[in-house]
Amino acid sequence: MCSSVVVMVIVSVALVFQSDVAQSINIKPLTTLSRKPVTYRVGNIDGWDKSHSLGVWPNDKTFYVGDKLFFQYDYLEHNVYMVNEKGYNSCKINKGSRLWTSGNDVITLGKKGWHYFICDYPGNCENGMKIKVNVL
Ligand SMILES: [Cu+2]
Numbered sequence: 090m091c092s093s094v095v096v097m098v099i100v101s102v103a104l105v106f107q108s109d110v111a112q113s114i115n116i117k118p119l120t121t122l123s124r125k126p127v128t129y130r131v132g133n134i135d136g137w138d139k140s141h142s143l144g145v146w147p148n149d150k151t152f153y154v155g156d157k158l159f160f161q162y163d164y165l166e167h168n169v170y171m172v173n174e175k176g177y178n179s180c181k182i183n184k185g186s187r188l189w190t191s192g193n194d195v196i197t198l199g200k201k202g203w204h205y206f207i208c209d210y211p212g213n214c215e216n217g218m219k220i221k222v223n224v225l
Contacts, residue, residue, distance in 0.1 A: 126155040128195065131220065137162040137169065137208070139218045147222045154224055156198050158206070164192030167208045167218070171196070177205035177221055180214035198224045 131137050132146055137160040160169045169189040170176070176183040189196065198204055207219040 124153075126153070126157065128157040128159050130159045130161065131206075136160075137167060137218070139167075139208070139213050139216055142217065143220050144217055147220055150222075152198055152222050152224045154198060154201055156224070158196045158198065158222070160189065160194040160196065160206075162192050162208075164190055167192075167210055167213065169194055169196070170207050170209050172205050172207055174203065174205060174221075177207060177219055180207060180209075180219065182209055198222070201225060 129150060129152075132143055137143070162169075170182055170186050171189075172181075172186040173183050175181075176186060196206075201224050203221055203223050205219070205221045207214040
């Protein structure tokens with residue numbers, strides 16, 4: 090008699106505890122964008138420059154919508170065009186591409202998918218002054 094009451098109490102306590110744990114797990118689902126936007130300095134210490142191997146610069150990074158690319162460069166020798174894939178591969182400006190020229194350009198990655206950037210000063214893109222980043 091007495092022992093069955095004790096068992097019931099233990100079972101009830103266990104059930105309450107269990108439902109608390111289940112609720113706390115369900116409160117906050119994980120999302121892919123679980124961090125604040127990040128601003129990346131393109132080319133790290135070298136900046137946006139043809140002396141740097143820019144092609145591999147994005148490889149160890151994960152870009153999300155809202156992140157920014159900071160292009161720093163000598164505006165008398167370089168610029169930044171956002172082009173399409175064909176423009177990236179051919180190093181030629183396509184219709185609808187966008188241009189930045191300040192030497193201190195912060196460009197927001199506003200949507201998912203591939204983004205392509207090149208410098209269109211003669212020979213620069215052909216020598217590796219271009220990057221492509223995939224935005225998640
Ligand atoms: Cu250039």
